[in-house]
Amino acid sequence: MAGTNSKAKMITGGPAIILVEPQLGENIGTAARAMANFGLSELRVVNPRDGWPSEKAKNASAKADHVIDNAQIFDTVEEALSGLNLVYATTARPRDMFVSVSGPEAAMKNAREHVASGQNCGILFGRERTGLTNEEVALADEIVTFPVNPAFASLNIAQAVLLMSYEWMRTGNEAEPLQFEALTAPQARKEDLIGFFQHLEGALEAANFFRPPEKKAHMVSTLRALFQKARYSERDVTILRGVVGALEGRRTRNTPRRQAAEAQIADAKTDEPE
Template identity: 55%
Template sequence: GWPSEKARAAASRADPVIDAVTVFDDLASALADLNFVFATTARQRDGFKSVRGPVEAGRLLRARHAMGQRTGILFGRERFGLYNDEVGLADEIVTFPVDPDFSSLNIAQAALLMSYEWMKSGLEDETKTNFSGPDMKPASKEELHGLFAYLEGALEARGYFRPAPKKPKMIDNLRAVLTRAGFAEPELKVLRGIISSLDRFSPAMPRGDGSPGDDPRRLPAAAARARKAEAARLAGAGKDDDIPPLGGKGTDND
């Protein structure tokens, strides 16, 4: 029955729609003050009524509304739709281009489709969205070429370009892939950061809490030897400090 608290709970803050609902005793009374009515159906009906798709129907309803006409859409029952005599009270038929083997839509889906087409028919630009992605400046060719050089240098150091005679073609393919993507400036920075991380770290020496310079395995051999010698010197100095001087406290002269 109506009013229905269950319907209100499912309306998701659409209380004005629920509050505006009017229940009539029969269909003819519900249509009495309307100037034009569409009947929704998935089945072909006998008769002389025009049949339109939802896009065209939405535009037609919008045009009639702009002329001051009152319009409506008939939706059938969940199980078997509208009776023929009910379709006969409408001016035209609207049907949805769906798979003939699965042509039946429940009433919620049918109402959603027609409501969407009605809303869309009133938009100045049907391609406009309520929000858009970030506005990023496209990368310059200089920045893109810099990425080429940086990546190719990292790959060269790891022997990627093998066999050597195929290197020019491999570079051409690599540049073609990177050029086609149409990167923005921030995206190139992300890629350079990824390449830099792969260039400096490896599974054997992954990135830790410190910088690469804190790990002696990443230092040049000479610098590593220098650090090792300095560590040994400091360790030796610490041991000498533990030996008490002659004649001092803690010796046999006590």
């Protein structure tokens, strides 16, 4: 089914769609087509196998040129999460992780709330055959699963993107506009959280915390998922990094980051009731 109205205003914006290591340009193109149908326009692609730009992607996008032409390409998932405050990871497999799980409708209603408050959201989609790794899922705030047939859960990338994009559009087209309370503080950007994770993990490595060594990857994923649950603000992350730095014994380094962390901690103490 096809049809366009050249006089209608193009709806854009919404959460960033992040495709992790897609194999075929056609899959990127059909995902872009699904996005454009339901008003999403920011496409981020991590390490596409067949390179970029891709004529196959553009041909498969059914003239969703505003999505394809402005797609951003990244080498790693961490880089692709830059500037985002809230991230969802889509997966069909059960995960042994302490990460909240929700359906597409609830996830996109929550995303609307964050976007309405001026925050940036993203949705992670995994590889065609293997999906997302546990380490990648641990970078997200929540997991999104689809209510599919348990005996046949076989969505391709474009179908998964279509379902999330549809729910995004639907949450903005209710008979009564959705009302959201303003959030008190923006969530920390993903690059700030990742920096904190790396700082903490480096300190724990120096303290010989990861024992036995073969369980380190699982322990790191669990720790990251644990910290993701709290939805820290930028101020929170600054304080946490100051705490880790103090535990490392960095008492002689009077860096701007340390000064900011000490000031934040002092402010937090003065806020406490006597």
